[in-house]
Amino acid sequence: MRWSRKDRRESPTSAEGSPAGPDRHGGRAAMRVVLSTTVQAHTFDVARELQRRGWLAALFTGYPRSRMAAKGLSGPEVRCFPIPVLAGMLMNRLVRSQRFALRTEAWPKVLFDRWVARRLPECDLFLATSSVGLASGRAAKARGAFWVCDRPCSHILTQNRLLDEEYRLHGLRWPGISRAIVERELAEYREADAVLVASSFAERSFVREHGFPAERLWKVPYGIDLSRFHPDGEPDPAFFDVLFVGQLSFQKGVPYLLEAFDRLEVPNKRLTLVGAEQPGIDRYLAPFRDRPDVRVAGVLPQEGVRGEMSRAHVLVLPSVQDGFGMVTAQAMACGCPVVVTENCGSADLVLGPQVGRVVPARDSQVLANALKELAQSPPDRAAVRAAASQAGGWDQFVDRLTGRCVETLGREACPC
Structure with a gap:
């Protein structure tokens, strides 16, 4: 049995499918999480931490399997569909036109999103990078999962405005983000249970500039992998x-x-x-x-x-x-x-x-x-x-993220 919006009083499920009790992560019960992205950003760090805990139900990615293995992510949970992304990149290289790029920018994301929606496993939390989670997010939500739209940047309209201003300052024309991408993201913002951002700057762009409901905007700062980044040399005092x-x-x-x-x-x-x-x-x-x-x-x-x-x-x-x-x-x-x-x-x-x-x-x-x-x-x-x-590290990021999910669903009703 899982815990979800459909039945918050049910016991959660472990990664193996058996009833899960509290684990070593602060006494919180296991949560089955699905991640979906066509970019790297921070998602792979989150996936490694979830996989370490046994909480990763699936990672859907637009990268090839060999690339994922090089990043320390393998196993049946890692599901790769690089064809739309690679095809889009190839077409843009063959047809070097900004107008063509804008007209075709959305379709690799749409195909990937639909592919994920058809293969979505049971989960408690569905975390999809913005612009690739509309169909799959709706599918996850219909099945009782909590859908979080992961927006790594500021609000898409703020991003578009700032870059348009910047290009004008340099005497250039900003081609803009395609209308199809903007419409997809705005729909995700409206329909997702929550939108995830990592900073006060991004938070302000949603809440202050665009009036997004503060209660649905989760600010969870990214973690740092201290095992990968640490002092490896010293500055030259002569320079x-x-x-x-x-x-x-x-x-x-x-x-x-x-x-x-x-x-x-x-x-x-x-x-x-x-x-x-x-x-x-x-x-x-x-x-x-x-x-x-x-x-x-x-x-x-x-x-x-x-x-x-x-x-x-x-x-x-x-x-x-x-x-x-x-x-x-x-x-x-x-x-x-x-x-x-x-x-x-x-x-x-x-x-x-x-x-x-x-x-x-x-x-x-x-x-x-x-x-x-x-x-x-x-x-x-x-x-x-x-x-x-x-x-904090990525373990704390996962704790904060899942904690917000638990808090939103209701402390009194969740077995965590």
Whole structure:
């Protein structure tokens, strides 16, 4: 027997299908959880923790099975359907047209969503990344599961607005998010039992800007995997090394970082940019490519990123719009101080000058000043790592998420 909205007084079911009593996770009874996503983001970290507990009923993913095994996820719970995503990517490469990309952006998500809906196992909690959970979320909800729409960014209309503004500032035309994707997401926001966000910035975009009911908006900060991110080197005291990790794009605020670094009056400064270059950004990168104090490193494996974070004096995430910014927590776990913008969800982690600075978005001078302050008075790296540890791991994220589900269904009626 399971516990669900249909019968909250029934006993929960273990992963093996037998009645489950309280387990070692804070005395909470086992919960069967299904995850669905076509992107990586944080979902795979959540899946690993759920699988460790025996709570993962299924992980539906758009990645191939070989890629999932490389990420430490295998077994019958991992169900892969990469065909729609790969087909969409191939078509966009063959037909290089923004108009075509917008017209076809939704169909891989629709196909994946329908595929999940037809194969959905019994579960208590269905957590689907936004834009791929409409049909499957409805199916899960009809069968008594609690449907949570997982939105890694700000509200989709806020994201669209901020990026449109940003592109206009650079004299470019933002193609926008396809109307079909926007309509799917807005329907998911309306119909899901709850919408999950990870930060105060994302929360404000829903509740304040768009009037979303606060009781249906769950803010649960992401965890940090301290076994994967930890000090792996030391900064060179002869230099001041500034690091950026992420997509080299307008959304991530890379032009403002380049301008701030140019203005930065610190001897022996160096800038390392790690990540894939996005369309349009080259005109800002071009003047810096041949400079001896700037290195465009491209995409690095996790071990390489950890090393860069450990050796950097500061990581900067100058995002115009960022629902969280996992690299901030990862850098802090490596002992690296951070500078992020107010439009970056991981600003929630920067609780004081002992960790780093929070600056306004789109202000390169304030960003340059913050970097200079950190160069002159660097925070204690052990204190930065301690702050990351206090933010909690993925086990605590799962506890908080399932706890919100239990609380919503009713404390008095749930056997947890």
